[in-house]
Amino acid sequence: MIPFIDLATQQHRIRSKILKRFEAILDHGQYIMGPEIVELEQGLQDFCGAKHAISCSNGTDALLLAVMALGASEGDAILCPSFTFAATAEIIPCVGATPIFVDIDPVTFNMDVDSLKSGIVLAQEKGLNLKGVIAVDLFGLAADYDPIIATAREHGMWVISDSAQGFGAIYKGKRTGSIGDIATTSFFPAKPLGGYGDGGAVFTNDDELANILKSLRVHGQGTDKYDNVRIGMNGRLDTLQAAVLIEKLALYPEEIDLRQKVADRYAAGLNGVVETPVVPEGYGSVWAQYTVKLPEGTDRTAVQAALKEANVPSAVYYPIPLHQQTAYKHWPSATASLANTEALAPRVLSLPMHPYLSEDDQNQVIAALKRVLAPVPA
Ligand SMILES: Cc1ncc(COP(=O)(O)O)c(C=O)c1O
Incomplete structure (x- = not known):
């Protein structure tokens, strides 16, 4: 894995x-x-x-x-x-x-x-x-x-x-x-x-x-x-x-740059496959997670299972937003529904991300996700 x-x-x-x-x-x-x-x-x-x-x-x-x-x-x-x-x-x-x-x-x-x-x-x-x-x-x-x-x-x-x-x-x-x-x-x-x-x-x-x-x-x-x-x-x-x-702090600036390189490779490799993260002008991310948005209606559980089969781990941050959690749902929300939060929670998927992710491993992640989302017709 x-x-x-x-x-x-x-x-x-x-x-x-x-x-x-x-x-x-x-x-x-x-x-x-x-x-x-x-x-x-x-x-x-x-x-x-x-x-x-x-x-x-x-x-x-x-x-x-x-x-x-x-x-x-x-x-x-x-x-x-x-x-x-x-x-x-x-x-x-x-x-x-x-x-x-x-x-x-x-x-x-x-x-x-x-x-x-x-x-x-x-x-x-x-x-x-x-x-x-x-x-x-x-x-x-x-x-x-x-x-x-x-x-x-x-x-x-x-x-x-x-x-x-x-x-x-x-x-x-x-x-x-x-x-x-x-x-x-x-x-x-x-x-x-x-x-x-x-x-x-x-x-x-x-x-x-x-x-x-x-x-x-x-x-x-x-x-x-x-x-x-x-x-x-x-x-x-x-x-x-x-x-x-x-x-660790001594390495941190270099590691932020390395994370950026990983993010750039993901953005190039996954273009057109999923919605990749956007870093607006004037911002620089430290890439705690590389979280993509799967196409609407995708069966995320099936995608994760297929990725796992290909030795690619993935994670979901966060499957249930706080305003829908048992411990928090009685507190008020700004509006009756938090539409963007509710629309994105089922679509997010975080991929392997760390400063030392090799190009080979990353290519494997990209290829697996492409295969899973656009299976070759039989
Ligand atoms: C957004 C956010 N806030 C707060 C925390 C809490 O940090 P800790 O786990 O060190 O208590 C976390 C960590 O998981 C987090 O992701």
């Missing part, structure tokens, strides 16, 4: 450096908040251009820290897309606020601004306080932040950029991480910049928010951790995980 993602080739490149760093940590013994944490945070800031990078335990806690820092509670509305991983919305009811699900743009899979506006009207009709917007950089492509932020500002709302899948993507000359009041990311191993376990980070350009986030990460600490000035959590990243991420 062709690997869906290949972490082994990358590990081979950096294994000895990581082991050396692990030895240094075993020697200095600062397993919690060791010097590697500071080094990683500096590297993350330098890479994405945010003023502050604050590492944390995972991408879900990063979102929770962000919402806690910006503030939201019962009676507040927070708008987010339905077509995303559950973590984006999960943290909203965790703080007592109401999620309002918004539709996506049918081309980019990211938040549709007109639907956001409908969601705002709905929140007002329901008597909720307009609090914030969480935009998602799905599959590695930045959301369209300029109109999202402008719309949020008109209503006095903050904007969180959930860049778990898109950290470092380009949006109009900036990198994600530096966009929004707070940006968040995940270092889950399968992410474009992933560690060897759970991890995440929160980013902001605001000094005061940075101080609050650092405090929240360690039980709401004040001058030290036994001085508690607010309700917080244990949201720290392990020193060992930071060591892995420092070495």
Whole structure:
């Protein structure tokens, strides 16, 4: 089977450096908040251009820290897309606020601004306080932040950029991480910049928010951790995980370029077979996933089974949008139906994507998908 993602080739490149760093940590013994944490945070800031990078335990806690820092509670509305991983919305009811699900743009899979506006009207009709917007950089492509932020500002709302899948993507000359009041990311191993376990980070350009986030990460600490000035959590990243991420971050710019080459080869090879992802002018994707749209009405389960027969793995992100999930369907959606989300959920298919995908393996993926979708007549 062709690997869906290949972490082994990358590990081979950096294994000895990581082991050396692990030895240094075993020697200095600062397993919690060791010097590697500071080094990683500096590297993350330098890479994405945010003023502050604050590492944390995972991408879900990063979102929770962000919402806690910006503030939201019962009676507040927070708008987010339905077509995303559950973590984006999960943290909203965790703080007592109401999620309002918004539709996506049918081309980019990211938040549709007109639907956001409908969601705002709905929140007002329901008597909720307009609090914030969480935009998602799905599959590695930045959301369209300029109109999202402008719309949020008109209503006095903050904007969180959930860049778990898109950290470092380009949006109009900036990198994600530096966009929004707070940006968040995940270092889950399968992410474009992933560690060897759970991890995440929160980013902001605001000094005061940075101080609050650092405090929240360690039980709401004040001058030290036994001085508690607010309700917080244990949201720290392990020193060992930071060591892995420092070495992976060093490869990241090169790996983004390699992912782009893979994406270009897919776009050329699958032209006319499926709808391939579109990267609008002024954007650069980090290609967390290479997600194609199958022709309408295609039996996706059969396609996946036939690909598997040809040793080609595939995945579906996401088969059920959040507004249709058992845990979330009682929360409001911007409009009666989220038409683009509902139309795309049955059509999406993600293909193997990683920086080290060989041309031979990729040709095999392309040939298999062509064969499956346009079988030669008997
Ligand atoms: C869009 C999005 N948000 C948040 C998360 C949560 O990240 P983590 O798994 O590190 O908690 C993920 C990760 O899967 C994600 O894809």
